[in-house]
Amino acid sequence: MSEQTEQKPLRAPVIAPGYSFGSVTDKISSIVLTRPASNGWFMGFGVAFLLMQMMLFAIGYLVLKGIGIWGDTTPIGWGFEIVNFVWWIGIGHAGTLISAILMLLRQSWRNSINRFAEAMTLFAVACAGVFPAIHVGRPWLAYWMFPYPNTMSYWPQFRSPLIWDVFAVSTYATISALFWFVGLIPDLATLRDRSEKRPLKIIYGMLALGWRGSARHWHRYETAYLLLAGLATPLVLSVHTVVSFDFAIGIVPGWHTTIFPPYFVAGAIYSGFAMVVMLCIPIRKIYGLEGFITETHLDNSAKVMLATGLIVGYGYIVEAFMGWYSGNRYEEFTLWNRLHGPYHVLYWLLWICNIFVPQVLWIKKLRTNPFWLFIISAVVLVGMWLERFVIVVMSLHRDFLTSSWGMYYPTKWDWMTYIGTIGMFLAAIFLFVRVLPMISIFEMRTLLPEAEVKE
Amino acid sequence: MKRTPTYGLLAEFDSPTALVKAAEATHAAGYVKIDAYSPLPIEGLAEAIGFHHDLVPLVTLIGAIIGGATGYLMQYWINTMAYPLNIGGKPFHSWPSFIVVTFEMTILFGGISAVFGMLALNGLPMPYHPVFNVSRFAMASKDRFFLIVFSSDKKYDDVKTREFLESLGPKTLTEVPD
């Protein structure tokens, strides 16, 4: 970290001056330990929780009746369920990016947002995970997608991108969870030692695994954390690549293209950062954490969005270009269908949300203005959802044989499930900010001047 | 000289710098069985107390290799030996399709062994530890820095060690009961 600290004066501070080990610790841990839950919190959590119940109801009905309650049909075998799955998985990526990649790049500013970015990753992946499980016609048999010895002596089919998904997503979930928990251990110890109430002491004590900050432990700890970051980095890139394979491996015009992996990953980070920003802007306000999550963070996040947004835009352009340049009559038509077909409005909306609007981020004022940044992030999230809709539905609904063309109309059950997952996500976030330090305390300590060892 | 049953002597400091200096001095003084506690990772502290070889990377590497091998061999066995089936005219051993799962398995096993390897080598979880008996030690997870000399150290002596540590100018010096 030393070279970090030397550079610090050159940059805008990532932590406001005047904080000490003690004040940082108290500020953050107090939110969990002493600050009473406000009515606002209860209301927010209540609403989110109800939405989640709505989702569970929709899923229950689905299991009872079948996929037919959704808008899916032939030829559009995949509708909202896959659109939402990809959307959520994408959002998850930002967390890992912040905690792993930025760490490898020694971006110390990530220290103050990585904790809840990771939390967000976990919850987003959980939301995403809902869909693969329920989108199959016979969910009670979904476990056949895992290789386990059975009396049928029959196995999964490893050439299928869906199996790759199963492995990629479950690995991603596991590693993210571990990464998150490892990061939490020292802070849990802090909470253990700070909390007055005995039951809390015991719970946090158990979770802290008896952490006492021994120098040897710190050393191994940091190695492991670094290794984990090193593993998570290729993993996070692979996950959305694999998700993009679900389409790229298919022969459907509009799916069968090699540009997908890079621009899916870029898109993922794009939407992920949008979500991070949307979360941290209200949170830093409510919990008065402007000192820790400074304008620098907003600025940097906005820059990342701008960059990834441009990559995504490049993706769109290449896609369109190849549609024309390939000379393949089906690819050509896919392009035509996006521009003039029955869903063309959505396609143009996608360009507006993902490419045109975010260009305002070139203006520093907007990058550091919480309000506008919040709005733009929301727009981006909508845009990224539309991107998945365009790819999944608009490619399927008009493929090779004109005789089998069709239209897709989502039903109320599609919406209930989708909105329900958002509820589930928020409910989890609400709980998280109440029970765990939403900012990594020990990593904040390392940002303080006094953390340096003076010779 | 006679020894009372103590676990060690715990010296408290108020800054990373102080701790590192004290640790270096103690180690230089020939104490081996010592340890330092801090609320944040401190560069060079581990070296200061004479901790050098770290096994975590090795454990991780082995885990990753096992994972990758398992992943690929499983697919190879299933598709060419267990139940070879003609899937869309592709060969039984279509290795390009097997890469993804192999990769994911590598990461999965690597990650898991990194974390659990680290915990195991650290001897965690260990909910009880003698130093917790020292009330001031609760500050070790906030803004206080501790150095301990274990009574199990050959060179340990109630009086001499206490004198030595006091010479390092700690904020407090406490005896950790066994």
Next chain:
Amino acid sequence: MLDLSPIVMKMEEQNGKAHQHQEDVCPGKKGKLDFETVRAQIAETKGPEFWRSLEELAGSEEFREMMHREFPKGASEWLSGVSRRGFLQLMGASMALAGMTACTKQPVEPIVPYVKQPEEIVPGRPLFYATAFTLGGYASPLLVESHLYRPTKIEGNDKHPASLGGTDIFAQASILEMYDPDRSQTITYLGDVRTWGDFVNALTGPLNVQKGLRGGGIRILSRTFSSPTLADQKKNFLAMFPEAKWHVYEPVNRDNVFEGAKLAFGQPVETRYDFSKADVIVSLDADFLSAGFPGSTKYIRDFAKRRNPEAGEMSRLYVVESGMSATGAKADHRIPVPSSMVVVLAQMLGSAFGIKTAAGAVRDLEPFVAGAIHDLRSRSGASLVVPGEHQPPIVHALAHAVNESLGNVGKTVFYTDPVDANSVNHFDSIKELIGDMRSGKVDMLIILGGNPAYDAPADVGFADALKSTNIPVRIHHGLYQDETAELCQWHVNDAHYLEGWSDSRAYDGTVSIVQPLIAPLYDGKSAHEILALLSGQSGTSGHDIVKGYWQKQHTADFDKFWRKSLHDGWIEGTTFAPKQVSAKSVTAPSAAAASGDLELNFRRDPSIHDGRFSNNGWLQELPKPMNKLTWDNAVLISPKTAQEKNLKVEDVVEISLNGKKVQGAIWIQAGHPDNSLTVFLGYGRRRAGRVGTGVGFDAYALRYSATPWTATGVTISATGATYKLASTQGYQTMDTGSGTRPLVRTATLEEYRKEPLFAKEEEPPKELTLYQPYPYDKQDYAWGMAIDLNGCVGCNNCIVACQSENNIAVVGKEQVSLGRHMHWIRVDAYYQGDRANPAAYFQPVPCQQCENAPCEVVCPVGATAHSTEGLNDMVYNRCIGTRYCSNNCPYKVRRFNFLLFQDWETPQLKMMRNPDVSVRSRGVMEKCTYCVQRINEGRITAEREDRKIADGEVQSACQQSCPADAIVFGNINDPNSRVSKLKAQARNYSLLADLNTRPRTTYLAEIRNPNSEIEEKHS
């Protein structure tokens, strides 16, 4: 219930596991036992339409109530796929949950073996019996597959000259009609259950009275029939009651045909055509390639033979028509004209062949007519002019005259006695009857089959005549408690033709014995038995009556004759010999110059005919050939006229004619003549059953006896409302926003001669792969299919045959409109060119069985994989339903069970299912298997005899049923197999070849044979 189990239910297994109700069945007495057990089953299921036994139920309140109600419970639900049989879906789901995997323990299933096993029965091996299906008096000779005496599949009688293995959709679907749970299941009097005994007693009195009156008060109203036995019974009956009158009415009748014949020859004669000898065919609004046209099955075969450019000279077809029909689609030259204009054309034609007509030539038809005339002349003796049934007599007369002067008679045209046993004018007949009814002459009205209360002309008002004049004894005899039954005191449930004995004539007069495959499920009585009762021989069984009649005809060695006739399916020497008829000189009146006002055509529905099949789910869900509409009739209108009246598809319009009004939804039909509308009859039923009731609108309400086929002076007005129509093919052209796709490949004969390989698309060469290709050539068999687009006339027969063979579910209108229909094979219709008169093509699309199947690669659980013989196997019990395979299938032939579409409950339907094919449940993907059950059956038979499967030994259901012989299936590893030979042809191409999926199903490009001169004139 006991065979409700995992996704898959089959009634029995190869090894002869069988369930009670399939057991002791066999024709004749034993069959009763079968019904006992069915009842036993029924007893378990709730629902008013079932009961334990007649006697027990006769008094039950619940049953009365149901009889009085318009239709049984659940009716409204039945149609919508989602809410249909709500609780059953839960059951299905729980079932699915209960026993999905192979490791689940099976429920204990009792086995009930024969005590004395009949020697012809080997459990698990089907038997075939010859019988015949009759529509409008014309028989389609059949072979019916029977599993342990349960008929399960209808097939054409390949030995019979009128079938050659082909059938039509109505025959194919009649199996469902027999098992239809909504069929009338008992005799009723004023809605209360009665027994046959009650009925007999009730009649004795009135009949004795009538004896005194020499039957003066008896009126019998029947449908068209050709049964010699019934004709004989009729004779005897009228001998007994000389004053009684026998009326015949059928809404879709052949009045014009016989009137035309009278005009031409002074006597009603049947016209028989030989399309195999016709080089040039001119159709005057005759849709001779579609089911319902007498002899269509044979005609399609003959016609298709002559459309093969490889085999001799191709025939040329000119079609003038008042709608867009399948025949028009196959035409080399077609012009759509309002119905009234057809007369004018006929006259232009006639005058060219020296028939004195007030020929008002029409300029823009000139080139067409000139070309036709030229071709006819050049092929005199080998040409053919075919008039349509719904054209006025004069058109028929002119056609006869032209054929005469071309010397076609005796070569391509033959005249015989009418197949119809009593060729009276139906409209006159029913009018006379109603006259008598109103003037109180009728004391006893017996309606033998038919549903006049629904389908009689609007002006004659049969229904209210029946209501108002209360005839003392009104008897309805039919398969359903329909609109007519409602107005009669007595209803006697008919025996389905698969349940009772009879006989019937094919279009060429050949008599087939109609032998039952199963004893009447509900003790139905055939018309023969009713008539026997009326003629005082009550109690004689249908079997005795029919056999008795033929005994009188064939005294010598009767048993041998009888056995042979039953076995072959027809009676030697009953074919009508062509008769010489002397043509009178026809003088055609000047045709009503085509007035400018709007015309309305009434046509029989391509799927449900005149409405008698409206409770048949298979037919209701069968896409109509030209617009793929299901579950509805619509108001067909030409694009131009629609534009003028600014109407859009699905706009509801009100059609009014002489004060009568009907509302229906608009469908814009490419190729439909301008300034005219077409509506299909047979919809808007009030008492059809759970499937047919309330579907579509009732066009009979506008049908006057004077203008049964075409009415002028109709007005339409948009109501502003819209109505959802369910078409299985929303987009009916190969043109897209970015160019046309070469899905159906076509060329004119000339082009083809010049460039025989025009159809071949650049297929990626086999070497262009890193992979080792799978060694299919090492196998004994490699299954493949070739479909000749020239042959296909879009008759939909393959669809119904496949549905019947493979236990394919009906999903209902709502699901169809969502695109969730389950047909394994579909017939795509494409229109190309000017929408006013486009070229139209049919393309049957089953699973293409790709060697590089895109669907297999993406299945995560390996539920679909290739067999060593190149079959794209689908394993339902492994499928978890990700639908990825369907997404990745470029041909979109995979069908997904989005909901619980199969009926797991109704015992009758269980009995109907093919035991050799898994019944799929909710949440699994399904698709065409090339009838793998038939392949395996054939293989086992062959291997037991230590030999190879012979070519043609295994036929897929679609191939077997195809009247055009356009679908050929077989072993492509055998260079001498038919399929290999076809695939070797220059016309052979695979669909979407550039995707390198290597389909096993390939197509033979369509060749048209237009008259180049006309082409030039048009361009």
Next chain:
Amino acid sequence: MLEPVRESFKTGKSLVWNRVNDLPDFVYFNHSIHINKGVGCNTCHGPVDRMPLMYNYASLEMEWCLDCHRAPEKNLRPRDQVFNMRYEQPTAESPVEFDGKKYMDQLSLGTALKDKYHLRSKQDITSCSTCHR
């Protein structure tokens, strides 16, 4: 003991049996072809003649079917021995004679029968549609 049988024969009422060897309904099995290829009754049904009460001898699970379909030679026997409930697989002591040749062990016999009876290849009979349709 056999009274119910006589009874049923007299009255013509069927005996109701409980199925012991019951396959899932989505599995299509044909006895004739197995017998024809030389699979003995007791290979699958066990020593039925020595069962006081009929029990399910084989698991009838997919892996069990596949075991045999993958290596039929392990179980084949001459056609004339198919119904022999006391048939023993050949050993050095009690060889089995077939086509005038003595076989000392099952594998050699099985292999001989396999091509004598034209059994299809392992891949052929482990294709899905062999049993599922």
